[in-house]
Amino acid sequence: MDIPQKLAPIRKGLLEFVILRVVAADKVYVADMLKRLSETEFATQEVTLYPLLSKLRREELVDYEWQESDAGPPRKYYKLTAKGRAQLSVLNDYWKDLNRTLADFGK
Amino acid sequence: MQKVVTVNLNGNAYSLEEPGFDALRTYLQRAQARLTDNPDRAEIMADLEQAIAEKCARFLGSHKTVVTSAEIETILAEMGPVENADERADTVRDAPKAESQGAPPRDADAPKRLYQIREGAMLTGVCNGLAAFFNVDVTLVRIIFVILAICTAGAWVLVYIGLAFIVPYADTSEDRAAAYGLPFNAEELISQAKLHHAHFKARHAWRRQWRREQRAWHRHWHRQWRHVSEQAQMAATPPAPSMGYVGNTVLGISLPFIAVVSAALFVVWAFAMISLLTTGAIFGWPLPPGVPLWAGVVILVALHILVTAPLRAARFGGPRHWGTPAYGAWAALYGVLWIAFTAIFFWFAYLHIPQIHALIERLPEIWTHVTTGITV
Numbered sequence: 001m002d003i004p005q006k007l008a009p010i011r012k013g014l015l016e017f018v019i020l021r022v023v024a025a026d027k028v029y030v031a032d033m034l035k036r037l038s039e040t041e042f043a044t045q046e047v048t049l050y051p052l053l054s055k056l057r058r059e060e061l062v063d064y065e066w067q068e069s070d071a072g073p074p075r076k077y078y079k080l081t082a083k084g085r086a087q088l089s090v091l092n093d094y095w096k097d098l099n100r101t102l103a104d105f106g107k
Numbered sequence: 108m109q110k111v112v113t114v115n116l117n118g119n120a121y122s123l124e125e126p127g128f129d130a131l132r133t134y135l136q137r138a139q140a141r142l143t144d145n146p147d148r149a150e151i152m153a154d155l156e157q158a159i160a161e162k163c164a165r166f167l168g169s170h171k172t173v174v175t176s177a178e179i180e181t182i183l184a185e186m187g188p189v190e191n192a193d194e195r196a197d198t199v200r201d202a203p204k205a206e207s208q209g210a211p212p213r214d215a216d217a218p219k220r221l222y223q224i225r226e227g228a229m230l231t232g233v234c235n236g237l238a239a240f241f242n243v244d245v246t247l248v249r250i251i252f253v254i255l256a257i258c259t260a261g262a263w264v265l266v267y268i269g270l271a272f273i274v275p276y277a278d279t280s281e282d283r284a285a286a287y288g289l290p291f292n293a294e295e296l297i298s299q300a301k302l303h304h305a306h307f308k309a310r311h312a313w314r315r316q317w318r319r320e321q322r323a324w325h326r327h328w329h330r331q332w333r334h335v336s337e338q339a340q341m342a343a344t345p346p347a348p349s350m351g352y353v354g355n356t357v358l359g360i361s362l363p364f365i366a367v368v369s370a371a372l373f374v375v376w377a378f379a380m381i382s383l384l385t386t387g388a389i390f391g392w393p394l395p396p397g398v399p400l401w402a403g404v405v406i407l408v409a410l411h412i413l414v415t416a417p418l419r420a421a422r423f424g425g426p427r428h429w430g431t432p433a434y435g436a437w438a439a440l441y442g443v444l445w446i447a448f449t450a451i452f453f454w455f456a457y458l459h460i461p462q463i464h465a466l467i468e469r470l471p472e473i474w475t476h477v478t479t480g481i482t483v
Contacts, residue, residue, distance in 0.1 A: 030154070031161065045187025047138065050154045054147040072164065073118060073157070 004041070011041055017095070018042050019052065020080065020088045023062050027077040053078060061087055111173055117156035121163045122172055127179030131159070137189040159186065219288035222277035223270075229443070231271040239286045247412075253449060254408060259474060369418045370448060376411045377452065383407060384473050385466050400476065 022033055030049060037043055056062045061084035064076040080088065112128040114121055123131065138155060142148040162182040163174045174182075221240050223232035234252055238245035255263040277283045379389050383403050387393065394403045456463040466473075 030158065045185065046155060046158045047187035047189060050151045050158075051142070051145065051147075054145070054151050058147065072161065076154070 015042060015044065016052065016056070017091050019049075019056065020061065020084060020091065023078050024080045024085065024088055027065075027079045029075050029077055033078075056084070060084070109176070116160035116163070117153050119160040119164075121160065121167075121174060123163075123174045123179060124176045127174060127176035130176065130179055130183060134183050134186075134189060141189055155186070159183075162186075220282075220285045221274055222282055222286040223274050224277050224283065224286055229446070230267075232276070233267060233270045233274060236274060236277070236286060240288075242288075249446075250412070253446070257470075258404075365418050366444075369415050372411070372415055372418075373448075374452070376407065380404070380407055381463060381466055385462060385469075 018037070019033070022028060022036060028036075030046070030053070034044065034046065034049060053062065057064070060081055062078050063081050064078045066074040067077050069075045109124040109126070111122045112125055114123060114128060114131070135152070135155070139148070139152060142151055145151065159182055162185060163178075166174050166178045219240065222236045224235040224239055225232050226235075227245070228235045229249070234248040235245050238248045241248075252263065252267065256267075275282075277286045382391075383389050383394075383400070387400060389403070389407070394400070398406075453463075453467075457467055458464075
């Protein structure tokens, strides 16, 4: 079993965190989000991302607004809500703690 | 030339080649089925359609107005396999599915239907399909069918023929998945194909090794033999064959032996059954008081299955145990021999043993006796 495969559950668990960070940076359209992710270890697909975003929206962490587009019908642009921002800062802190713990074990 | 279908994807009209349209429709239906429990199903479906529409637009230009089937395949591959489409499985692409490591799981959500399965079928695949449906060994189903056929004086054969006509064949991969109650999707098919390939390879590797060892053993033996004949005074010790060869030989010798033992057991069992049915006692031992005749029949059948189970396990478990999945071939051979043996046995018995002749003549009467025994 190679390392990327071994750590697949970790990437899977982190996907929500990654999405929140991407959405926090700027209002994003799903196709752009996928394109950004596709160049990273977190490459994913529509069929996964849309249900995840709908779950985050039900939890009121993200919201979307419609924006007119030059090519075709209006598009959904996702952005973070206040609750999402609070959640993200908790996650960020937790992630820093994890990194610190990891660094403390053996050098 | 391909027929073109125009579709409405979330408010956009697109012209697709027909096979591509079929693939897309199947994909969206699966996605919808997968999202049944999701409160935002309608919205997610609209999002997916929208995403597909945008991907279609990428392939179209002022001189290209139709999306080809190959392009639809590309688009659906980019969208990702539907199996991940529920929010619990919010997997990152390429994440391995735990169940793809071993045998495919039986999914409670997956449809399970009764089919006839031609692969490994003896006649038309009715028993095979029933075995798959109830998840039991096919040999057991066949034994039950043969017993029923005997007990009903052949009437059960009509039921079999009826089933053979009514029950559909599992001809497509999707049907076969439904016959075994397996989830059907591309991922599952690929993992199953991989599994079969691995078995196939293991089997061939085993055969190759076996042949190699056999050749080596022969060469060695011939050399020794020449050696012995040329120098007759030397007492040449026979070469020690390798462990693998010894193991194979032991199995080769023991298999026919096991077959003879189980055939003998079957003869004893058949005579016991006949004496029970004709005289109401097994070889002169009457049934305990209060035990009806039909219970005696059931007990005898159960005893036979119980006694022969280790023999079956030795015969079919042996080769499989050492990584040779020749199970299917053995099972098929065994099944054919078993049925042929049973048929010949009854034919001879009918011709030459008066008691059995009388029994077969009396079968309808015994049948009514047995059924009234059950209903009373």
